[in-house]
Amino acid sequence: MAATTTTTTTPLGFVLPTGLSPRRGGFRFSLVRCSASPLTSSTASGTVEKPWSSYNARLVLEDGSIWPAKSFGAPGTRVAELVFNTSLTGYQEILTDPSYAGQFVLMTNPQIGNTGVNLDDEESEQCFLAGLVIRSLSISTSNWRCTKTLADYLTERNLMGIYDLDTRAITRRLREEGSLNGVLSTEQTKTDDELLQMSRSWDIVGIDLISDVSCKSPYEWVDKTDPEWDFNTNTRDGKSYRVIAYDFGIKHNILRRLSSYGCQITVVPSTFPASEALKMNPDGILFSNGPGDPSAVPYAVETVKELLGKAPVYGICMGHQLLGQALGGKTYKMKFGHHGGNHPVRNNRTGQVEISAQNHNYAVDPASLPGGVEVTHVNLNDGSCAGLSFPAMNVMSLQYHPEASPGPHDSDNAFREFIELMKRSKQSS
Numbered sequence: 001m002a003a004t005t006t007t008t009t010t011p012l013g014f015v016l017p018t019g020l021s022p023r024r025g026g027f028r029f030s031l032v033r034c035s036a037s038p039l040t041s042s043t044a045s046g047t048v049e050k051p052w053s054s055y056n057a058r059l060v061l062e063d064g065s066i067w068p069a070k071s072f073g074a075p076g077t078r079v080a081e082l083v084f085n086t087s088l089t090g091y092q093e094i095l096t097d098p099s100y101a102g103q104f105v106l107m108t109n110p111q112i113g114n115t116g117v118n119l120d121d122e123e124s125e126q127c128f129l130a131g132l133v134i135r136s137l138s139i140s141t142s143n144w145r146c147t148k149t150l151a152d153y154l155t156e157r158n159l160m161g162i163y164d165l166d167t168r169a170i171t172r173r174l175r176e177e178g179s180l181n182g183v184l185s186t187e188q189t190k191t192d193d194e195l196l197q198m199s200r201s202w203d204i205v206g207i208d209l210i211s212d213v214s215c216k217s218p219y220e221w222v223d224k225t226d227p228e229w230d231f232n233t234n235t236r237d238g239k240s241y242r243v244i245a246y247d248f249g250i251k252h253n254i255l256r257r258l259s260s261y262g263c264q265i266t267v268v269p270s271t272f273p274a275s276e277a278l279k280m281n282p283d284g285i286l287f288s289n290g291p292g293d294p295s296a297v298p299y300a301v302e303t304v305k306e307l308l309g310k311a312p313v314y315g316i317c318m319g320h321q322l323l324g325q326a327l328g329g330k331t332y333k334m335k336f337g338h339h340g341g342n343h344p345v346r347n348n349r350t351g352q353v354e355i356s357a358q359n360h361n362y363a364v365d366p367a368s369l370p371g372g373v374e375v376t377h378v379n380l381n382d383g384s385c386a387g388l389s390f391p392a393m394n395v396m397s398l399q400y401h402p403e404a405s406p407g408p409h410d411s412d413n414a415f416r417e418f419i420e421l422m423k424r425s426k427q428s429s
């Protein structure tokens, strides 16, 4: 699809917008329908075939591009921020990762759905993301753990999914322009202009998305990683540690890994008072992953501040970003973030490189951090901060996902490091 800047009627019969001003300046694209193939062709009899007549959905991006697609999930109209994920597998974990609230996820892997879905790969009770965008929906579903097709799963969970659009072209656009807001719709009564306006009048920045996904009351977590799937078991010391896990949108696999390492876990809501947490006399506190803008949740940063120095703490992704702020640093929005299972990270202390699973659109600015806070890990793709430590207060955090669900397990040792931190702190008290 070639980009066009004309503002008249296109050869496809599409009327380009007049008087629409982009939410952010500088878009190179006007409202234009994008497709990999010509949309009409004449037959010998003179009738016009309409190959797009089976297209019953549209993705309209805030840059004015329109992507006709086919729906394979719930009908409706949703606005969200579009991000791309480069993981080859793990779409079910992605669908149930609460950190994707407020986002559409576009999978760059062209074929999705071939393993269906199963009962064990859920990362939370619900699908929190706004919709799934894929190139091709597998025509067959085949896996020994499969209990349902992806399409049935999405429909049951009232989640939108679209396929048969040029996901490579959209990914290139996101890489060039940065993250884009968009509207996904199956409603034919809504005009393209309406959907475009919707995408331009919405913003994920500055919104607290944590309160929608966090649990409402504390609960105990006991499940471990299934022994058949577990690895790295020889590093366990057989001791038990009492951990409070702040749920900012926690993934089950973080809890499973902590449990497998011997932690007795109480999961608490994002608004749980620090004073109550301390009354439970924890050996350590975990701040979980979670959706949205970390600078939009000052109440969570306050809680983290109150807990600093009182027990060893471990932050993962959103938890890392909250810790960064609690230590005096700032977060910023990245151009298009990191979402995938193949990000190289250097551990500055050992010099070793881990291939990691990542999912974030914000990062901690290392220049904003006070003295004594050490950047322990660096993302080798762009040099951004991927891990922090503040030994004086027994703080460790990672911007990425040691629980790696989906993803490679190179970083699993971070859970052992948290155990060591708790152990040392216990011995010295």
Ligand SMILES: NC(=O)CC[C@H](N)C(=O)O
Pocket (backbone or CB within 6 Å): 099, 288, 289, 290, 291, 292, 293, 294, 316, 317, 318, 319, 359, 360, 361, 362, 363
């Ligand atoms: N996985 C997460 O915790 C995401 C953190 C944060 N919402 C971001 O996008 O950067």
